[in-house]
Amino acid sequence: MSPTDYTTVSIPRILYEKIQERIKGTGFTSVSRFTVYVLRELVTETKKGKEPFSEQDKEKLLEKLEKLGYT
Numbered sequence: 001m002s003p004t005d006y007t008t009v010s011i012p013r014i015l016y017e018k019i020q021e022r023i024k025g026t027g028f029t030s031v032s033r034f035t036v037y038v039l040r041e042l043v044t045e046t047k048k049g050k051e052p053f054s055e056q057d058k059e060k061l062l063e064k065l066e067k068l069g070y071t
Helices: 015-023 029-048 055-067
Strands: none
Touching: 015 029
């Protein structure tokens, strides 16, 4: 892939920093590489007809987003 095959996605700095901490000592060399991996996994599971999250996971996520003022 060439550099023109990429785009930029913005995430909150606090999330970026948490991901940086989480990938320490793993095979991921950057937040970008980890993020691409996670998104590919999510998209692949969804394409296979599998739900990437259980109903309980979705409810917990929605509750957290609501507490943060996103819903």
